[in-house]
Amino acid sequence: MSFLRRFGSILGSLVGFFLLCAIFSYLSPYFLTLDNFISVLRQGAALYLVAIAMTFCIISGGIDLSVGSVMALAGCSAGIFMSSGVDWRLAGILGLLEGILLGYIMGILVARVQLQPFIVTLVVMSFARGLALVFTNGQPVSGFPLEFRWLGTATVPYLDFLPIPVAIGVIAFALAGFILRETNFGINVYAVGSNYEAAVYSGINVKRTLTLVYTLSGFLSAAGGIVLTSRVNSGQPILGEGIELDGIAAVVIGGTAMSGGQGGIIGTIIGTMIILFLRNGLNLMAVSAFWQKVIIGVVILVAVLVDKYQQRIRAKRSAMAMAE
Amino acid sequence: MTTPEPLLLSVSGIDKIFPGVKALDGVDFDLRAGEVHALLGENGAGKSTLVKILTGIHGKDKGSIKVLGEEVAFANSAAAREKGIAAIYQEFALATHLDVGTNIFLGRIPNHAWFIADRRQVYQDAQKLLDRLKSGIDAHTRVAELGVGKRQMVEIAKAISMGTRILIMDEPTSALSSEECGHLFQIITDLKQQGIGIIFISHKLDEIHRICDRVSVMRDGRKVGTLDAGDISVPEIIRLMVGREIGDQYYKRDVEKGEVTLEVRGLSDATFLRDISFTVRKGEILGLAGLVGAGRTETAQCLFGVTPIQRGEILVDGKAVRINSPGDAVANGIVMLSEDRKNTGLFLQQSVTFNVTIAAMNAARSRQEYYHLGCVDVGNQRQHTSEYVNRLSIKTPSIDQIMRNLSGGNQQKTILAKWLLVNPRVIIFDEPTRGIDVGAKQEIYRLMHELLQAGMAIIMISSELPEIMALSDRILVISHGRATGVLDRSEATQEKIMTLAVK
Numbered sequence: 001m002s003f004l005r006r007f008g009s010i011l012g013s014l015v016g017f018f019l020l021c022a023i024f025s026y027l028s029p030y031f032l033t034l035d036n037f038i039s040v041l042r043q044g045a046a047l048y049l050v051a052i053a054m055t056f057c058i059i060s061g062g063i064d065l066s067v068g069s070v071m072a073l074a075g076c077s078a079g080i081f082m083s084s085g086v087d088w089r090l091a092g093i094l095g096l097l098e099g100i101l102l103g104y105i106m107g108i109l110v111a112r113v114q115l116q117p118f119i120v121t122l123v124v125m126s127f128a129r130g131l132a133l134v135f136t137n138g139q140p141v142s143g144f145p146l147e148f149r150w151l152g153t154a155t156v157p158y159l160d161f162l163p164i165p166v167a168i169g170v171i172a173f174a175l176a177g178f179i180l181r182e183t184n185f186g187i188n189v190y191a192v193g194s195n196y197e198a199a200v201y202s203g204i205n206v207k208r209t210l211t212l213v214y215t216l217s218g219f220l221s222a223a224g225g226i227v228l229t230s231r232v233n234s235g236q237p238i239l240g241e242g243i244e245l246d247g248i249a250a251v252v253i254g255g256t257a258m259s260g261g262q263g264g265i266i267g268t269i270i271g272t273m274i275i276l277f278l279r280n281g282l283n284l285m286a287v288s289a290f291w292q293k294v295i296i297g298v299v300i301l302v303a304v305l306v307d308k309y310q311q312r313i314r315a316k317r318s319a320m321a322m323a324e
Numbered sequence: 325m326t327t328p329e330p331l332l333l334s335v336s337g338i339d340k341i342f343p344g345v346k347a348l349d350g351v352d353f354d355l356r357a358g359e360v361h362a363l364l365g366e367n368g369a370g371k372s373t374l375v376k377i378l379t380g381i382h383g384k385d386k387g388s389i390k391v392l393g394e395e396v397a398f399a400n401s402a403a404a405r406e407k408g409i410a411a412i413y414q415e416f417a418l419a420t421h422l423d424v425g426t427n428i429f430l431g432r433i434p435n436h437a438w439f440i441a442d443r444r445q446v447y448q449d450a451q452k453l454l455d456r457l458k459s460g461i462d463a464h465t466r467v468a469e470l471g472v473g474k475r476q477m478v479e480i481a482k483a484i485s486m487g488t489r490i491l492i493m494d495e496p497t498s499a500l501s502s503e504e505c506g507h508l509f510q511i512i513t514d515l516k517q518q519g520i521g522i523i524f525i526s527h528k529l530d531e532i533h534r535i536c537d538r539v540s541v542m543r544d545g546r547k548v549g550t551l552d553a554g555d556i557s558v559p560e561i562i563r564l565m566v567g568r569e570i571g572d573q574y575y576k577r578d579v580e581k582g583e584v585t586l587e588v589r590g591l592s593d594a595t596f597l598r599d600i601s602f603t604v605r606k607g608e609i610l611g612l613a614g615l616v617g618a619g620r621t622e623t624a625q626c627l628f629g630v631t632p633i634q635r636g637e638i639l640v641d642g643k644a645v646r647i648n649s650p651g652d653a654v655a656n657g658i659v660m661l662s663e664d665r666k667n668t669g670l671f672l673q674q675s676v677t678f679n680v681t682i683a684a685m686n687a688a689r690s691r692q693e694y695y696h697l698g699c700v701d702v703g704n705q706r707q708h709t710s711e712y713v714n715r716l717s718i719k720t721p722s723i724d725q726i727m728r729n730l731s732g733g734n735q736q737k738t739i740l741a742k743w744l745l746v747n748p749r750v751i752i753f754d755e756p757t758r759g760i761d762v763g764a765k766q767e768i769y770r771l772m773h774e775l776l777q778a779g780m781a782i783i784m785i786s787s788e789l790p791e792i793m794a795l796s797d798r799i800l801v802i803s804h805g806r807a808t809g810v811l812d813r814s815e816a817t818q819e820k821i822m823t824l825a826v827k
Contacts, residue, residue, distance in 0.1 A: 184433050184441045187422070191430055194419035201417040202430035202482075203402050261421035316595055 010255050010267045012306040017274050024281035031284055038161065040280045045152070045165030045231065046071060047246055047272055049224035052176045053217035054247040055268045059180070060210060061193035061260030062110060062117030064217045066102070067247055068240030069128035071225030074099045076132045078226050079141035079235025088148040096222045102128060103218015107211030117214075125244070132237040141235035152231030165227050172220070177265035189213060194261030249296070250275050253303040274299070331393070332357050332521040333378075333409075333490050338387035340373055347373040349545045351387070355490060355521040360512060362524045362532050362553065365542035366565055366761035367731050371525055374542070375492055378523075379411045380404035391490070408489035412479045412496060418467045425450035425463035428482045453481040457511055471617050473504035480511060484520075491515065492523045497531060498758050501615035501787055502822065509535050527761060529558045530790060541565055566763050573762075574794035575769040581797070582606030584642070585781040586658070586750045588627070591636035596805035597622050600636070604750060604781040609772065611796030612785045614825050619805040620785045621663060624752045627783075628660040629653040640749060654687050657749030661739050661756060663785070665732070669739045672728040676720055677709045679727050679738050684708070684745035712741035716771060733764025740771065751775060754785045769795065789818050803827050 025032040050067045057064040078095035082088050102124055109120040156162045180186035188209045191199040199206050221240075229235050254271030256263025278299060282292045333355040340348040348370050355361050365371050376382040378389070380398030389396050391407045398404040418427050425447040426433070436442035450463040459477040467475060476496060483491055497505045512522060512535055524536055532539060533553055540550040541564040548564050562573075584603045591600040597619050604610045612620040625631045627638065629647040637644050645656045653659070662668040671679055684690040685700075693708075694701050709723045716737045720730055727735065736756065743751060753772070757765045772782060772795070786792045792799060799811045801824035809824040 182441055182443070183439050184435060185439070187426055187430070187433060187441060190422055191419045191426075194421040195417070198417040198419045198427075199430070201401065202419075202427075202432075203405065204431040261419065 010264075010270060012310060013253055013255055013267060013270045013274065013303060016253075016303065016306070017270055017277070020274060020278060020281065024277070024284065028281065028284040031281055034161070036280070036284075038163065038166070040276050041166045041169070042163040042231075043280075044272060044276045045169060046224035046228040046240060047243065047250065047276065048169035049172055049220040049227075050240075050243050050247040051250040051268050051272045052172055052265065053220040054244070054251045055176070055254075055256060055263065055265060056180070056189060056213050057117065057217055058248075058251050058256055058258060059193045059260060059263055060189045060213045061196065062210070062213070063121060063248070063258075064106070064214065064221075065118070065121040065244050066106065066124035066128060067217065067221040067224075068243040069125045069132065070099050070102055070218055070221035071228065071240035071243065072132040072237055073102070073128040073135075073225070074222035075225035075229035075239050076136050076141055076235040076237055079144065079229055080135060082145060082148060083141055083143040088145050092148075092151075092226050095226050096219060099218040099220075099222020099225070100215055101218070103215040103221075104211065106218065107214035110214060111207040111210035121214075129237075129241075132239075136235060136237045138237060140237070142233065144230070144233060148230055149233060150230075152227055152229070152233075165231060168223075168227060173265060173269055180265055185209065185212065190261055192260075246275055249300050253300060255307055271303075274303075331355070332359075332391065334390045334393075335374075335378070336388055338374065338377065338389070339385045340377060340382065341385050345545075347545050348377075348384075351542070351545075351547050353540060353547065353550075355523060356537075357489075357519045357521055358516045359538065360516060360522045360524050360536045362526065362536040362539045363542065364526070364529070364532070364539060364561060364565060366763055367733070368761075369542040369565070370545040371542055372494070373545075375411060375494060375523070375525070378404065378409055378490075378492065380409075405486055405488075408487055409492070410483040410486055410488040410490070411492035411494060412476065412483060413494050418475060418478060420468040421466065423464050423466050424454070424461055424470070424478050427467055427478055428453065428463075428485050430482075432486075449485070450481065453485055454478075457481055457484075457514075458507075472499045473501070473507070473616065476500070476504075476508065477511070480515075484515075488520065490521050490523070492525070494525045495527065495759065496524070497526060497528060499616065499787075501617075502789060503615055503826070505531070527759070527765075528788060529561055529762075532558070532561065543567055562762055565761075573766060573769070574791070575766060575773055576794055577773055579607040579773070579776040581608050582779065585640065586627075586783075587637075587639040587642070589637040589639070591623065591626055591638070592634045593622060593626055593631050594634050595622070597626065598806050600802070600805075600807045602800050602807065602810065604783055606779050606781055607776045608797045609776065609782045609784055609795055611792040611799040612783060612802060613789070613792050613799050613821050614802040616787060618802045618825065620802050621754055622805070623802065624660055624754055624783065624785060627653065627658055627750075627752060651686070654683065654746050654748075655689070657747070658752070659683075659743040659746065659748040659750070660752040661736065661743065661754060663755040663758060665735055665739065670727050670735060672726070674727060676713065676718070676723045676725050676727065676730070676738060677705055680709045680712055680723075680741045680745065681705045683742045687746045690746055708745060709741075712744060716741050716744075717767070731761075731764070733760045733767065736760060736764070736768060737771070740768075748780060750781045750783065752783045752785070755787065756784065757786075757788075757791065789821060793818070793821075801825050801827075 030036055053064055053067055074095035077098055078091040081091035081094055106120050106124055109115050110117050152165055154164050156164060156167045188204050191204055192206050192209050225239060228239060250271035251268050253274050254267025256267055279292060282295060331354050335353040338348050338351040351374060363371050377384050380401040380403050396407055428450045429446050433441045434445055447463045454461045454463060457477055457480060461474055461477060496508060500508060515522060536553045538550060539553050539556055541548050541561060543565060583606055585606050586604045589601050592598050600623055614620050626633050629649045629652050638647055640656050647653050666672060685694045694704055706723060713723055718734050718737045720734060756768055775782060784795060793816050797813050799816050800807055801809050801821055803825050808827040811820055
């Protein structure tokens with residue numbers, strides 16, 4: 001019972017994921033191979049970090065549309081630094097700092113100036129994308145040192161089957177899950193998203209909590225941009241275009257409510273996997289990119305419908321419990 | 325001869341000026357340890373302002389506040405909390421998605437290593453507090469799954485966990501059933517014994533003598549008196565509050581009863597309403613009594629088409645009608661004034677005109693009156709609004725005023741105006757006087773009488789037994805989703821109703 005109560009909300013998406021895998025395994029002999037799985041997981045590197053960022057923002061009652069643009073800006077900046085001779089580690093850190101700074105600014109605008117997250121992050125979405133295009137003059141940046149390539153393409157030492165980007169994803173998911181469940185900051189994120197006034201009245205520093213949420217989001221997006229830049233071996237100003245929608249879709253498919261206060265990382269992991277493997281399976285079956293969009297739209301709809309149905313059952317159950 | 329209890333709180337000469345209004349004018353107030361001190365007054369008398377100053381939400385313009393003899397000034401609510409002052413408001417400040425334990429210690433969750441929250445400690449401490457209150461709540465339960473009464477227990481546990489010595493309760497019983505009230509009063513008695521002082525704000529005056537030691541009455545920003553609760557009767561309190569005598573609070577007059585307007589046969593919904601049947605006649609008030617959560621509001625929601633009916637029949641004037649939406653209900657002459665005015669009754673950011681005409685503009689029967697050549701007929705809209713604002717004497721500076729700025733009583737009358745515009749046959753009042761002050765209550769009762777005279781039928785849900793007994797011609801008692809009995813006005817007593825309510 002308590003297991004069901006805790007994981008009931010993600011049960012649907014988990015079943016959905018296995019169903020999806022079963023269907024594609026049947027339709028394509030290549031789908032259920034280790035090679036395919038590893039390659040899909042490696043492609044997902046940036047999406048993991050973006051989906052985590054989005055989970056924090058959405059649980060806190062907001063959203064972050066800027067993730068893709070911040071990815072591009074951080075990736076391109078790091079690329080430009082490297083191609084002008086800056087050490088690759090320093091270049092990476094500078095890229096991350098950019099993400100942190102932009103995230104912090106968004107946080108201040110949301111938490112202190114009290115602008116709506118949708119608007120603030122829409123502004124930064126345009127702003128950061130513009131800067132990435134200006135800095136690169138619209139052209140891809142290349143000429144990175146070999147060591148930098150390691151980040152996106154190598155495998156973990158002694159664990160040859162595990163690509164670095166996947167390892168980063170695993171660690172990030174684990175850390176994020178831990179922070180959300182086990183730290184005061186995580187609890188406060190839920191509190192702010194669940195009932196902002198109550199959070200204020202409970203003495204929670206809501207402004208600091210929200211600022212931190214968006215700063216974290218900026219940092220994660222920048223990290224995603226740098227990993228992806230390393231993997232494709234060039235700084236693309238159009239990097240991560242539209243990834244915010246995949247991120248939101250992953251979070252929503254994972255059972256996190258857009259209204260805030262509910263959800264969690266485990267759901268987001270499953271949601272991310274559904275998006276990645278759905279796309280992979282459709283690719284293997286040579287479904288056109290146009291039809292893929294249609295199908296992904298339908299899958300998101302089904303996911304939220306299942307969630308809605310489960311919520312209704314739960315509401316019914318608690319109404320009955322209250323009547324006792 | 326016992327030594328007098330030390331003064332927990334002593335407030336003197338408080339002034340508070342808001343732009344254009346002197347909200348508080350030289351208010352004195354004090355609270356002893358282990359005392360329940362009632363703070364009474366009509367809405368706008370200054371109670372809330374005083375509470376907000378005591379809890380650090382507003383600053384004071386003049387005067388002094390002493391806690392245990394020490395002069396204090398609060399910059400914010402955290403500062404007040406540090407001095408042991410906490411308030412429990414009508415709208416509970418809980419994060420409903422989180423569990424009870426987390427809510428109790430929200431913002432103060434201890435860390436056991438570095439920044440990792442010590443959840444075990446939280447649940448342990450929370451459970452201890454909850455058990456001490458004999459609340460029967462598990463600290464792991466999500467607040468969303470708790471009813472109003474239990475949520476309040478969580479609030480009280482939260483206040484105690486903060487080391488509160490001065491607890492302010494703003495209408496704590498307004499949403500509770502009599503049973504839950506009894507439990508709350510037991511808790512209040514326990515808190516008193518621990519030396520906690522309680523400031524108790526309520527519009528239900530019959531409660532004052534059950535639990536309060538002293539009574540302070542405010543009117544127009546001034547305190548008009550402080551008396552021992554034993555020395556003052558309810559009529560005297562009312563006179564102090566309104567500054568005049570209110571005779572015949574409930575305004576119950578005989579109205580000639582006509583044909584059966586509404587008949588409900590074997591009504592069941594998908595969750596727990598089972599086989600509810602009753603009739604209401606023209607000119608009659610049928611009271612729905614029962615504990616909170618017994619199914620009274622759910623019954624009303626079925627009649628109004630908010631929740632789907634699973635089985636059963638609804639007949640208006642003897643003809644079976646299908647009600648699948650509030651639109652259907654309105655078309656069949658059934659309207660409802662919901663208990664949750666702010667969320668389901670009003671558009672708070674919109675004008676009086678908007679709120680009064682919105683239903684009529686969407687009802688099939690009256691829609692055409694408000695459109696002229698496909699455009700909204702603003703003149704007609706405003707004329708109808710003015711007419712009803714006058715008829716129901718809704719106090720508002722203009723019909724363009726934003727709804728949020730009206731008092732609770734006037735908001736309630738605005739909702740009534742909205743429904744009168746669609747010519748209803750049956751009006752359902754769900755907790756019509758909750759959070760409304762004495763003077764406005766009487767006006768609502770008088771309006772109900774006029775509606776009966778005009779040939780309408782009324783179904784009234786109320787958790788206040790005196791109210792339901794005074795106004796109803798017949799009382800239907802509901803318990804656990806079933807109708808357990810109908811009592812005639814002449815035979816109804818509190819005991820009989822309660823016996824049926826727990827059956």
